[in-house]
Amino acid sequence: MFEEKFKSLSRSDKQQFSEVVSDLLYQCYVTRRIYDRKSHMFVANPDYLFLERNESIIEEYLSYLDIQLSPSEQDGVFFLTSGADKNHLRLDSVTTLIVYALRSYYEGEVSKSPEQPEVMMTYGQLAALLQELGLSNVSKHISSTSIASSLRTLDSFNIVNRARGTYSDPSYSFFILPSIRFVISNEKMNALYSFLTEGTPDKEEGSPFFGAKAQKTEESEENEKELPGEANVTSEEKTDEEEKTPAPEASSTDADVPFGGNN
Numbered sequence: 001m002f003e004e005k006f007k008s009l010s011r012s013d014k015q016q017f018s019e020v021v022s023d024l025l026y027q028c029y030v031t032r033r034i035y036d037r038k039s040h041m042f043v044a045n046p047d048y049l050f051l052e053r054n055e056s057i058i059e060e061y062l063s064y065l066d067i068q069l070s071p072s073e074q075d076g077v078f079f080l081t082s083g084a085d086k087n088h089l090r091l092d093s094v095t096t097l098i099v100y101a102l103r104s105y106y107e108g109e110v111s112k113s114p115e116q117p118e119v120m121m122t123y124g125q126l127a128a129l130l131q132e133l134g135l136s137n138v139s140k141h142i143s144s145t146s147i148a149s150s151l152r153t154l155d156s157f158n159i160v161n162r163a164r165g166t167y168s169d170p171s172y173s174f175f176i177l178p179s180i181r182f183v184i185s186n187e188k189m190n191a192l193y194s195f196l197t198e199g200t201p202d203k204e205e206g207s208p209f210f211g212a213k214a215q216k217t218e219e220s221e222e223n224e225k226e227l228p229g230e231a232n233v234t235s236e237e238k239t240d241e242e243e244k245t246p247a248p249e250a251s252s253t254d255a256d257v258p259f260g261g262n263n
Helices: 002-006 009-025 047-054 057-064 093-112 122-131 144-156 178-182 186-197 218-222
Strands: 027-031 033-036 041-044 067-072 075-080 088-090 120-121 161-162 173-176 232-234
Touching: 002 186, 009 047, 009 057, 009 122, 027 047, 033 161, 041 047, 041 122, 047 057, 057 067, 067 178, 075 122, 075 178, 093 120, 093 122, 093 144, 093 178, 093 186, 120 122, 120 178, 122 144, 144 161
Parallel strands: none
Antiparallel strands: 027 075, 033 041, 067 075, 088 232, 120 173, 161 173
16 A cells, blocks of 8 residues: 555655655656766766656655656657646647757667767757758748747756756757657657658658558548658646647647657
8 A cells, every 4th residue: 555655764864755756746857867067977866866766656646646757778768648637738839840850860870879868959950850851841930930839848847958048048968868769659650750751752651650550640631731750748737838728820739648649
């Protein structure tokens, strides 16, 4: 029983339990390493280590809230999923496209250096990638301001970590964290890829881009302007500007777990 397990914890562990669970419920994602801006290095995340040691008791506690703690040891990520729709945060279309671009870039860089789970990116590289992928043509609302806003949202959920400068600066850099893999599922990434590349001559028919076979969702078949990718956060506390009405030419979408789900 949870009560018995909790009572067996030391006083310091009980205090850390409260802090770690509070942060987890707010941020939804916890990574094995965090970036220390003073040393400019990634260091072990004490919250992640605590979750590893006390996974069963935290999992049992969260079950009372209809929330599941999902670990990915390979990627070094703990994340939350929830069956309660009211706990999901709906992201706008710009942020969904940013997530798609970041995931694309992340997978490419990690395949080159699999021993490095965090990938650095600059604003200039992101802006160029959005142009290269044709995402700037999908939504006219993509700008330096909207990109900065989306990155702040992702940063608050431990999807990216700011490295140099602030998101308001004309030039900044950030790290894409392995938690990016659990924002949108492979299936939905491929659906979005299929949607975005439809009619591209050099695109192989049916060839998957993110592991699973790409296919359109029913929604994208009914409305060619609606993005099939999904993005949500399991959190009741965050109700910032990311919940604004989506751009008319590309709507925001839902998901079953934080930012879209497991692979």
